[in-house]
Amino acid sequence: MRAVGGRDAVFLGDAGQRAGGGARYFFSGLVANSFGETFPWGTMIVNITGSFIIGFFATLTGPDGRVFVGAEGRQFVMTGICGGYTTFSSFSLQTLNLVRDGEIALAGANIGLSFVFCLIAVWGGHVAALMLNQLKGA
Numbered sequence: 001m002r003a004v005g006g007r008d009a010v011f012l013g014d015a016g017q018r019a020g021g022g023a024r025y026f027f028s029g030l031v032a033n034s035f036g037e038t039f040p041w042g043t044m045i046v047n048i049t050g051s052f053i054i055g056f057f058a059t060l061t062g063p064d065g066r067v068f069v070g071a072e073g074r075q076f077v078m079t080g081i082c083g084g085y086t087t088f089s090s091f092s093l094q095t096l097n098l099v100r101d102g103e104i105a106l107a108g109a110n111i112g113l114s115f116v117f118c119l120i121a122v123w124g125g126h127v128a129a130l131m132l133n134q135l136k137g138a
Contacts, residue, residue, distance in 0.1 A: 012072055016080015020050075024085045039106055040094040043087050044114050050086035051118040054078055055125030059133070066133040 027049070028042030035041045057077050061069040069077075091114060098107035 008072065009075065012076045013080045013083075016076045016082075017084030020081040020084025020086075022084075023081075024087055028087070028090075040091070040110060043090045043094055044110070044117070047086050047088070047091060047114055048117045048121045050082050051121035052125040052128075053085075054082045055122035056129045057082075057125070059126045059129035064133065065129065066135070 024046050028046050031042035031045050057074075059065060060067050061074055091110070095107050095110050098104075098110060
């Protein structure tokens with residue numbers, strides 16, 4: 001993915017991050033309110049769905065993809081929206097807090113589950129887009 005230069009790049013990145021950040025705040029709060037905050041389920045769900053989205057979009061709009069999206073659009077979605085939506089810094093802080101609170105098993109579960117499920121999600125998004133790319137017609 002080639003980088004977009006100048007003010008357009010800043011505007012696209014900012015707009016995408018605002019949209020992604022707003023979605024992250026909404027969905028992580030929704031999950032936390034539904035399942036509690038003892039374990040960082042909201043952050044994990046956001047990171048898993050964000051991994052799926054970036055895997056799907058990258059493959060769908062890649063060189064062999066079904067949908068053409070220019071460099072600006074790809075940067076907007078993949079760097080802006082996905083960058084604003086996913087929350088590695090939140091994941092890191094929540095894991096550190098679990099360790100500091102003596103919840104070593106929960107910290108390990110957060111690390112392991114996040115790694116495994118985010119990797120599965122990005123692969124799942126890639127496979128879903130590959131299947132869509134194979135369909136006949138527009």
